[in-house]
Amino acid sequence: MTPSIPSISSEPDPLAAAYEKVPTHLFLDSLSAARALAAEVRELIESRAKEGRNAVLGLATGSTPVPFYRELIRLHRDEGLSFANVISFNLDEYCGLEVDHPESYARFMREQLFDHIDLPKQNIHIPNGAISGDLIFAHSRDYEEQIKAAGGIDIQILGIGRTGHIGFNEPGSSRDSVTRRITLDRVTRQDAAADFRGEENVPRFAITMGVGTILNARKIVLMAWGENKAEVVQKAVEGGITDAISASFLQAHQDARFYVDASAARELTRIKLPWLVGPVNWTPNEVRRAVCWLSTLLKCPVLKLTDEHYNEHGLSDLLSEQGPAYQLNILIFNGMQHTITGWPGGKPHVDDTDRPERAKPHPKRVLIFSPEPQDAIVAMGASIERLIEHGHEVTLVEMTSGSLRVADSEIAKFCNILLELATGPGPHWEKQADYAHDALEALETKGPFGEDTPILRQLKALVLRGELRDASAACKAAHDRVKMLDLPFYERGRYRRFNPTSEDVGVVTTLLREHQPHQIFFTGEGADPSSVSGICSNILKSALKGIGEEAWVSACSFWLYQSKREPLALDEIDMAVPLSPMQLARKSHALARFGTLSSTEAGVLEENRQSACHYDQLGLAEYEAIEAFQRWRRTPV
Numbered sequence: 001m002t003p004s005i006p007s008i009s010s011e012p013d014p015l016a017a018a019y020e021k022v023p024t025h026l027f028l029d030s031l032s033a034a035r036a037l038a039a040e041v042r043e044l045i046e047s048r049a050k051e052g053r054n055a056v057l058g059l060a061t062g063s064t065p066v067p068f069y070r071e072l073i074r075l076h077r078d079e080g081l082s083f084a085n086v087i088s089f090n091l092d093e094y095c096g097l098e099v100d101h102p103e104s105y106a107r108f109m110r111e112q113l114f115d116h117i118d119l120p121k122q123n124i125h126i127p128n129g130a131i132s133g134d135l136i137f138a139h140s141r142d143y144e145e146q147i148k149a150a151g152g153i154d155i156q157i158l159g160i161g162r163t164g165h166i167g168f169n170e171p172g173s174s175r176d177s178v179t180r181r182i183t184l185d186r187v188t189r190q191d192a193a194a195d196f197r198g199e200e201n202v203p204r205f206a207i208t209m210g211v212g213t214i215l216n217a218r219k220i221v222l223m224a225w226g227e228n229k230a231e232v233v234q235k236a237v238e239g240g241i242t243d244a245i246s247a248s249f250l251q252a253h254q255d256a257r258f259y260v261d262a263s264a265a266r267e268l269t270r271i272k273l274p275w276l277v278g279p280v281n282w283t284p285n286e287v288r289r290a291v292c293w294l295s296t297l298l299k300c301p302v303l304k305l306t307d308e309h310y311n312e313h314g315l316s317d318l319l320s321e322q323g324p325a326y327q328l329n330i331l332i333f334n335g336m337q338h339t340i341t342g343w344p345g346g347k348p349h350v351d352d353t354d355r356p357e358r359a360k361p362h363p364k365r366v367l368i369f370s371p372e373p374q375d376a377i378v379a380m381g382a383s384i385e386r387l388i389e390h391g392h393e394v395t396l397v398e399m400t401s402g403s404l405r406v407a408d409s410e411i412a413k414f415c416n417i418l419l420e421l422a423t424g425p426g427p428h429w430e431k432q433a434d435y436a437h438d439a440l441e442a443l444e445t446k447g448p449f450g451e452d453t454p455i456l457r458q459l460k461a462l463v464l465r466g467e468l469r470d471a472s473a474a475c476k477a478a479h480d481r482v483k484m485l486d487l488p489f490y491e492r493g494r495y496r497r498f499n500p501t502s503e504d505v506g507v508v509t510t511l512l513r514e515h516q517p518h519q520i521f522f523t524g525e526g527a528d529p530s531s532v533s534g535i536c537s538n539i540l541k542s543a544l545k546g547i548g549e550e551a552w553v554s555a556c557s558f559w560l561y562q563s564k565r566e567p568l569a570l571d572e573i574d575m576a577v578p579l580s581p582m583q584l585a586r587k588s589h590a591l592a593r594f595g596t597l598s599s600t601e602a603g604v605l606e607e608n609r610q611s612a613c614h615y616d617q618l619g620l621a622e623y624e625a626i627e628a629f630q631r632w633r634r635t636p637v
């Protein structure tokens with residue numbers, strides 16, 4: 001979730017210098033960071049052009065640089081920026097992939113940048129992943145030579161992997177490593193699994209510029225977006241220089257900077273524990289964060305914290321402003337206590353002053369937005385059941401079909417069953433047999449990585465729809481309460497390369513106006529903006545913005561459920577719905593209906609248990625598990 005950052009400044013914070021060992025610029029979102037970086041690159045290219053010289057750019061692939069590339073394309077198209085004097089070197093390429101392979105970085109670069117600008121083809125350099133193993137050494141040496149011959153890299157653009165890699169320099173890569181073949185880390189392969197339709201299809205090796213090659217660049221900018229990068233960003237920026245996190249080597253470069261959005265910055269000390277860095281504006285949120293942190297750190301229930309505890313852990317300011325400890329403890333304990341409710345839609349006919357959700361109206365029209373079909377049930381399956389039991393008019397809104405999650409083998413299985421039925425004794429099913437043959441042929445033609453044809457997309461969507469039908473029934477949501485939006489951005493795209501448009505926003509706007517809900521649950525705030533949940537959350541927010549101040553919007557309450565990767569921190573929880581052991585078991589049954597859950601998604605039950613443990617540790621009631629929600633406040637238009 002997006003942390004509450006008191007004030008976002010894109011300049012590094014001098015007070016944080018004791019912690020941040022590489023200048024770190026915080027941006028409100030990836031777009032503003034991408035614009036700032038593109039403006040710097042533009043300046044470099046144009047000043048070099050004036051001098052009749054080339055500008056040498058080191059480029060990265062993956063989701064991170066996409067907004068930056070889109071901005072470069074815009075500058076070329078709308079503002080006449082020419083790339084005629086640019087020479088480019090890409091960081092890396094998967095071994096074993098031909099340049100036209102849908103997941104090769106060569107193809108990615110063509111589709112995301114090169115096909116849209118005037119960078120001369122002969123100036124583009126990308127390691128060749130298709131060459132045979134015995135030639136890789138020579139190829140890598142030549143790559144280094146080519147960089148030198150071009151005069152070295154002026155500005156190197158980087159993303160960061162969750163292993164801390166830059167390029168594909170996985171943990172263990174040395175400070176002086178050069179371009180070479182590398183074995184990809186398990187985490188990196190897991191992160192690429194969706195792109196390759198399964199971890200088993202992700203190449204095991206890649207060719208990458210070395211850490212030394214990267215550090216030779218005159219200027220380096222590493223970009224990171226979304227909460228799933230927050231932990232590694234913190235380690236790279238604030239930890240020691242270590243080959244366990246290649247990005248930490250940037251600390252020793254004289255002109256390296258990190259450009260991060262608010263979510264990727266959430267683990268930095270100045271954001272997470274600002275009282276250790278400098279004066280704090282003690283808003284209720286900050287107070288809650290500090291007290292929960294202190295209680296967790298000392299493994300001491302909130303009500304037992306003493307003045308000494310506060311004083312000895314950098315919170316004397318808070319104590320003198322809002323203390324004594326006793327008073328702060330009660331305030332936070334009560335606040336946390338009031339987040340707990342078994343009535344996520346509000347409890348009718350009772351005083352709701354201290355309840356997270358208002359009592360009226362009852363029943364409520366509730367929309368639960370799920371980016372891909374499994375998301376909402378994973379995060380809030382038990383709360384969905386509660387809402388329905390309590391009589392609310394719940395609609396599960398499946399924003400996309402989720403077809404990209406479904407493996408080819410599922411389709412082959414279905415078609416082969418169909419063929420067996422159709423060719424056995426019994427009904428004449430020639431048409432069905434033809435259909436199955438067509439689908440199997442389409443699978444064969446596209447191969448494991450090709451684009452799914454419409455018939456394959458449809459079948460995959462139906463497979464997931466079937467799973468969803470079963471899972472939502474297990475949460476007591478009748479199938480007619482499930483609304484499929486099949487947003488066009490997803491139907492037309494593939495992972496990391498989605499292009500949402502106003503058409504998507506239009507679909508959501510129509511739905512909202514039709515339902516005029518009293519309560520909305522959604523996710524994706526703080527997610528990587530190019531991920532499906534990040535995109536879906538932005539589409540919903542754009543739709544709300546477009547609708548403006550219609551009466552129902554102002555009265556509607558909005559709740560964020562946890563995203564795939566990051567459970568809510570204690571201080572972010574505004575509503576905690578406790579689960580009994582039976583409810584947790586039922587949620588587990590519901591999840592088992594999905595054949596496509598990732599290991600992270602399957603781990604949600606454990607997270608629900610963990611959330612309950614955290615409440616227990618604060619000295620609150622001990623539950624089996626908890627589903628947690630954060631209130632989202634709409635900025636009035």
Ligand code: F6R
Nearest residue numbers: 060061062063064159160161167
């Ligand atoms: C890509 C590269 C990698 C990525 C990193 C983050 O050329 O070198 O280091 O930058 O894996 O990937 P995304 O941006 O997809 O999260």
